[in-house]
Amino acid sequence: xxxxxxxxSTLSVQEGDSAVIKCTYSDSASNYFPWYKxxxxxxxxxxxxxxxxxxxxxxxxxxxTLNKTxxxxxxxxxxxxxxxxxxxxxxxxxRSGGYNKLIFxxxxxxxxHP
Amino acid sequence: DADVTxxxxxxxxxxxxxxxxxxxxxxxxxxxxxxRQDPGLGLRLIYxxxxxxxxxxxxxxxxxxxxxxxxxxxxxxxxxxxxxQTALYFCATSDLQGTETQYFGPGTRLLVL
Numbered sequence: 623x624x625x626x627x628x629x630x631s632t633l634s635v636q637e638g639d640s641a642v643i644k645c646t647y648s649d650s651a652s653n654y655f656p657w658y659k660x661x662x663x664x665x666x667x668x669x670x671x672x673x674x675x676x677x678x679x680x681x682x683x684x685x686x687t688l689n690k691t692x693x694x695x696x697x698x699x700x701x702x703x704x705x706x707x708x709x710x711x712x713x714x715x716x717r718s719g720g721y722n723k724l725i726f727x728x729x730x731x732x733x734x735h736p
Numbered sequence: 737d738a739d740v741t742x743x744x745x746x747x748x749x750x751x752x753x754x755x756x757x758x759x760x761x762x763x764x765x766x767x768x769x770x771x772r773q774d775p776g777l778g779l780r781l782i783y784x785x786x787x788x789x790x791x792x793x794x795x796x797x798x799x800x801x802x803x804x805x806x807x808x809x810x811x812x813x814x815x816x817x818x819x820x821q822t823a824l825y826f827c828a829t830s831d832l833q834g835t836e837t838q839y840f841g842p843g844t845r846l847l848v849l
Contacts, residue, residue, distance in 0.1 A: 631776070654836050665826065665840040665842050668837050671836075671837070711778055711779060722836055723784060724781070725781075725795075726771075726778040726780070727778055729776075729778045
């Protein structure tokens with residue numbers, strides 16, 4: 623089955639620096655890759671996603687890149703701010719028998735220090 | 737996102753007890769999911785349902801059962817709770833016709849003593 627590995631598990635940056643989180647997936651048939659942000663004590667919420675027919679997608683300070691050949695995708699946050707501090711989860715979706723389900727990475731705890 | 741609600745929000749129970757966690761949604765979504773979250777392990781899928789008559793096992797279904805009572809309701813039961821089921825449980829929904837975005841409930845924190 624699909625497996626998603628996420629690195630690093632923790633990341634500490636200074637405010638204004640960039641942060642990069644990387645994920646790899648195992649099933650080459652995966653076609654949808656969302657990123658979720660979970661603030662302390664809150665529910666996970668989608669921040670950006672990318673489909674397998676696109677190599678890069680941007681939304682203001684966040685961007686996601688996808689390398690299908692290498693089976694990895696990354697989240698890039700520029701000009702980090704303290705409110706970016708949270709746990710970030712990547713996921714990969716695989717369509718199988720008419721069903722889509724997400725397999726999540728283990729999460730990255732990002733701390734942005736003022 | 738108040739459209740997906742979970743009850744209870746916190747629960748303490750004892751080993752061997754049967755408990756039920758409930759999820760309701762007003763988003764009109766067909767698909768509902770139950771995940772558990774453990775530190776360092778991310779979100780793992782327990783069960784999912786793509787409509788009222790459809791129930792599927794996820795990665796870690798042993799020791800759990802579910803019931804899809806209506807399109808808007810999806811319950812998770814622990815038949816005989818054990819301490820390693822102590823975790824944060826999330827319900828989520830997604831739209832069959834729309835994007836694959838999953839919308840999560842606020843979570844239920846369960847402690848099994």
